[in-house]
Amino acid sequence: MTELSAKIVSKILLTNGAVTIRPDDPFTFSSGLVSPIYVNNMLLASDPTRRSALLTQLEGQVHHKFSRAEVIGTTIGGAVPWAAQLADRLGKPLIYVRKAKKKYAYRNSIEGTLEPGSRVLLLEASIATATTIVSTAEKIRRAGGHLVGLTSIFNYELQLSQNQLTRLGLKNQSLVGLEKLLETGELLGFFSPQYAAEVRDWN
Numbered sequence: 001m002t003e004l005s006a007k008i009v010s011k012i013l014l015t016n017g018a019v020t021i022r023p024d025d026p027f028t029f030s031s032g033l034v035s036p037i038y039v040n041n042m043l044l045a046s047d048p049t050r051r052s053a054l055l056t057q058l059e060g061q062v063h064h065k066f067s068r069a070e071v072i073g074t075t076i077g078g079a080v081p082w083a084a085q086l087a088d089r090l091g092k093p094l095i096y097v098r099k100a101k102k103k104y105a106y107r108n109s110i111e112g113t114l115e116p117g118s119r120v121l122l123l124e125a126s127i128a129t130a131t132t133i134v135s136t137a138e139k140i141r142r143a144g145g146h147l148v149g150l151t152s153i154f155n156y157e158l159q160l161s162q163n164q165l166t167r168l169g170l171k172n173q174s175l176v177g178l179e180k181l182l183e184t185g186e187l188l189g190f191f192s193p194q195y196a197a198e199v200r201d202w203n
Helices: 003-015 041-046 048-065 080-090 131-142 159-168 178-187 193-202
Strands: 019-021 037-039 071-075 094-097 119-127 146-155 172-177
Touching: 003 041, 003 048, 003 146, 003 172, 003 178, 019 193, 041 048, 041 080, 041 119, 048 080, 048 146, 048 172, 071 080, 071 131, 080 094, 080 119, 094 131, 119 131, 131 146, 131 159, 146 178, 172 178, 178 193
Parallel strands: 071 094, 071 119, 119 146, 146 172
Antiparallel strands: 019 037
16 A cells, blocks of 8 residues: 555544544453554445545555455455445455354355355455454365455554464555554644554554
8 A cells, every 4th residue: 555545544534533542441352452542444334425435445455456356255244335345346246254154044154156266355344363354264265265365444553463464374455554544643633642652552
């Protein structure tokens, strides 16, 4: 992602109120991670203008970094609206990967059609611990898909997730990472240098 694009995405997140910093009352993620910052990408889904702007950035990311991708894949969760709209813009098939197999009907782990050898780009809303990403990637590979990479709107840039993705051998290109978001937020006055420093210490 270019410096300019990362700044654009940062501003979209910040101006829509999607970024909250609470050092004194941290967030607890579903993974158990305790974080002083939370980025709620779903708020953007309710704003057609900013939603479209963010999708344009994702579309450009695919064209420039993952042009070989044939299928857009995602985990059933917060990234579904983004993956569905991105796949529609690109005219590509979409698959959803379940965290656990359905207990009814076909008992699928993957919803949609994934032909063996298909080149899949995995999309997540945010990358924190990457635990779900690891599970999703393994399911796609077991089903015969070839992962060309991973993209996300935001990356918390934790060492844990970087280690996980390295072990997977998965190329990752997020629209914006934590450091660039903090830099932009400080510059535009969305939060104080003290708050940004506390997040950096946590990271």
